[in-house]
Amino acid sequence: MPYKDKEKERKYIKKYKEENKERLKKYNKEYNNKPEVKARKKKWDIEHKDDPKRKEYKKKWRKENPNYMKKWISKNRKRYLEINRIKAKRHEHKNPEKIKARRIAKNLKLKGNKCEKCGRKEKLEGHHPNYSLPNKIITLCVKCHREVHSNS
Numbered sequence: 001m002p003y004k005d006k007e008k009e010r011k012y013i014k015k016y017k018e019e020n021k022e023r024l025k026k027y028n029k030e031y032n033n034k035p036e037v038k039a040r041k042k043k044w045d046i047e048h049k050d051d052p053k054r055k056e057y058k059k060k061w062r063k064e065n066p067n068y069m070k071k072w073i074s075k076n077r078k079r080y081l082e083i084n085r086i087k088a089k090r091h092e093h094k095n096p097e098k099i100k101a102r103r104i105a106k107n108l109k110l111k112g113n114k115c116e117k118c119g120r121k122e123k124l125e126g127h128h129p130n131y132s133l134p135n136k137i138i139t140l141c142v143k144c145h146r147e148v149h150s151n152s
Contacts, residue, residue: 095131097131097132097134098128098131100131100134101128101131101134102128104134104135105126105128105134105137108126108135108137110124110126110137110139111137111138111139112139113139114139115139115140115141115144116138116139116140117140117141117144117148118141118143118144120141120143120144122141123141123142123143124139124140124141124142125139125140125141125142125145126138126139126140127139127140127145127148
């Protein structure tokens with residue numbers, strides 16, 4: 001039903017959505033669960049992954065909705081844990097050297113009692129410059145460790 005007056009049209013759409021909220025919610029859920037729709041969405045996501053406009057929009061949205069993930073996690077706790085379990089398994093499968101190095105590092109003490117880069121003595125962490133040499137760990141503070149990873 002096209003309206004010449006855009007304001008009337010907006011009001012009509014808003015009223016329609018309010019009156020049919022449950023029906024529309026059910027329809028959208030059914031529609032979004034169709035395999036062809038899921039495949040199309042996945043394809044679109046892959047094609048537009050590095051789109052700067054999309055990245056900017058996501059950044060702005062996260063800033064405006066800082067508690068969204070906390071609320072989602074509290075509502076979907078089991079699903080969230082399952083998703084993370086799957087991601088962890090996938091990571092283990094893709095990066096066996098990293099996993100092996102981290103397991104060895106857990107049992108090793110840090111060499112020094114200060115950061116090897118800046119000399120700070122608090123908030124120290126171990127860093128593997130090369131995962132194929134799991135026993136070679138350098139001691140870095142949190143700040144320097146973050147810098148090393150952001151540069152690589």
